[in-house]
Amino acid sequence: MLTSQRKQLILERLKKHGQIIAKDLSAELALSEDTIRRDLRELAETGALQRVHGGALPASPATANFATRENLASQAKITLGRHAAKSIRHGQTILVDGGTTNTQLVRHLSPDLEITIITHSPSIAMELINHPKIEVILLGGKLFKHSIVSVGAATIEAISRIRADTFFMGITAIHTSQGLTTGDLEEAYVKRALMNSAAETIVLASGEKIGAASPYQIAPLGSISALITDSSLPKDLKNALSKAGVNVTVI
Secondary structure (H helix, E strand, O other), X not given: OOHHHHHHHHHHHHHHHOOEEHHHHHHHHOOOHHHHHHHHHHHHHOOOEEEEOOEEEEEOOOOOOHHHHHHOOOHHHHHHHXXXXXXXXXXXXXXXXXXXXXXXXXXXXXXXXXXXXXXXXXXXXXXOOOOOOOEEEEOOOEEEOOOOEEEOHHHHHHHOOOOEEEEEEEOOEEEOOOEEEEOOHHHHHHHHHHHHOEEEEEEEOOHHHEOOEOOXXXXXXXXXXXXXXXXXXXXHHHHHHHHOOOOEEEO
């Protein structure tokens, strides 16, 4: 079998089964594990999959820059944002992560709502600039341009002084074994700090991010309070998430 044929087979198996186990595939194809691992490494370098110990998982589709993702805002993200906005109550202190889905959340907040929103995302803050009753606190730090959020020690220090009711997390990928993951190490640290500063963490994620993985873990699944996702989530993944202790709401 040619290298190109093996790689195509790997991608087809990954799409069908949601994972590749290098040892099993090497035995099936009568090839060395080194050969399979090399194929996986080369495919990972192109962004086609995410390597993990012993094999590979689907790569998260959320790799485009913010401007591209904003222009491609799907109806699912709008629906998730609108639903999450309805759960916020007067007087709460809310941490809002960056990301296109959370942009939809703040766009759908009632004009009568009186809350405090704390964010490390300049774009989220700008969305709220004309809201008449929401107090906005913008956390500083080094700008991570891909996601348009602040990261680094200064950001984490500021977050450590906050005690919020709810953190609405934007996410790159969610997997039952890998947990919550993202593509940047510093961003992972900041998201973890935001989780630690809130009484509950609610993850907003469209269905294509579930069952995928990115390089850096934020936290295990059991550390979140709830996941809000859309109807594209396959039933088997919903069941797997529920078994992992995640409160899943499908909109």
